[in-house]
Amino acid sequence: MLKILLFGKNGQLGAELLRSLAVFGEVIAPERGQSGGDLANAADIRGAVLRVMPDIVVNAAAFTDVDAAEGQPDIARAINADAPALLARSCGETGAWFVHYSSDYVFDGSGGTRPWTEDDPARPLNAYGLSKLLGDQSVMQNCARHLIFRTSWLYAAHGENFAKKILRRLRKDGQLTVVNDQFGVPTAANWLADLTVVALARVLADERLAGLYHAAAAGETSWHGYACFVVEQAQKTGLLAGVPINAVRPVASTAYEQTARRPMNSRLDTSKLRRTFGLNPPDWQVGVANVVEELA
Template sequence: MRILVTGTSGQIVTALKQRCEEIRDIELIAVGRPELELCQPQDIARTVARHVPDIVVSAAAFTAVDLAEDEPETVMRMNGDSAGEVALGAAMVGAPVIQLSTDYVYDGTKPFAWTEDDPVNPMSVYGKSKLAGERNVMAANPRHVILRTAWVYSPFGKNFVTTMLALARERAELNVVDDQYGCPTSAFNVADGILCAIERLYSPDASGDELWGIYNLAGTGTATWCDLAREIFWQSKKLGLPASNVISIATEDFPTKAIRPKNSRLDCSKFEKTFGFRCPRWTTSLEHSLEYIARYNYR
């Protein structure tokens, strides 16, 4: 099977590459700049179709949430228009598309976990651009699986986990927001979920009309950013990695350009029922990522 993934160095792309190295009969092709330019959506469909993939994973995106507030037109091209073009390129060769999306399509006001049927109401430029991408994908390719994930971290790249460890090298105490709730999600878990979805989509008894649609895919369990930071440092101490004392603060004490959802908890039962995969508890996945960092990044 030939899987084409957009992007070459993002967290989920990197995790997917590593997972696919362990699986026979899968050829993973990662395309990015200069071959694929998200700022030039008019060229994307032909680029995707040229590789004749069996399935496309649309992972490349503009992800700098606060910077997006200053560049709305660019972000809409990169996350909205380009997603539709990737899906169109897949459709041109008869391939399904798996589109990565975000919890930011929700406004965060619901007191319970969000389901795929809840109304969307993005409060930031980033969230609006990703919702536009979802809609463009649905319009361009009926054979689509849209995955909304949240709070993604990994041992590589810039994310909350690696940022906390870097800051802990410089500061004995860190102020971390304690009134935003979500599901910390390992990039490896997202990669595993994607591969489970692909396996199901191509299983002999699969009925595509029942499988296409929107799904939530995130780590099991809930935390605040403060909870996550404290767990990072509790585990990092045991591994000889940097650690700091964490001070709980409110969102209002840490203003940002983009509005963050106060509640990003995602109900992932639909994905589990359909594809037979449930992300591990977030503390377990975090332990695996920190062990990876201890082994390879902080010798």
């Protein structure tokens, strides 16, 4: 029976990990407001690792508001880079495994339609992406026993995400505009949490599989395509009756004001994940349809 220390249990992914990680044994998941649960408090989180002496530390906590990070880059860096660095160092000292999550926003969105591999150079366009990239680098430097999963456009029935915002806005205003020239893949938090368990079981048996992996659903779409699919599914389930599909209007990024710049090409190449763990990510539509049904 293993002991796992989980940070961020109230987030989209954290809530799913609280469920999936239980197969390994005891999951200790401090609240942000509790002793040992605040990533902004370095002494506190290091103390939690040394006190609990877990076999595995899983960090699903992060500063995830991409636009807010532009105005608070120091806080984003403290939570997304300094805290993971410290957790990784603590794991390096105690021999624990460290599992961490990162983002497609470490890339600059160039490269046309070619999906990004783990070996491609990361050049973030915004403060959030930079803080996540610094986090990745420090985890790799400070703890050999690491798993980092870079994912994209995460969603779940629990927590806050694009799909839920779309549904709220359509119910309130009856229409909205969504960018149609940024491409990526919506990825289900429950799939990523289950994948974490499969990968952990494998690395616990073979340390050579430690490393950085791109982990996203199969296929691709734009934010506009994603929004239209959500609306279609919401109509089917009766969640959004009477709202026509053309209520979601496409708009170019250049005509849509956002505080943080975002990559046009957020596609992640998951070949390494497929090859190493023998996993085939599901098509993105499957998970989105399930979550809309759950919301209904």
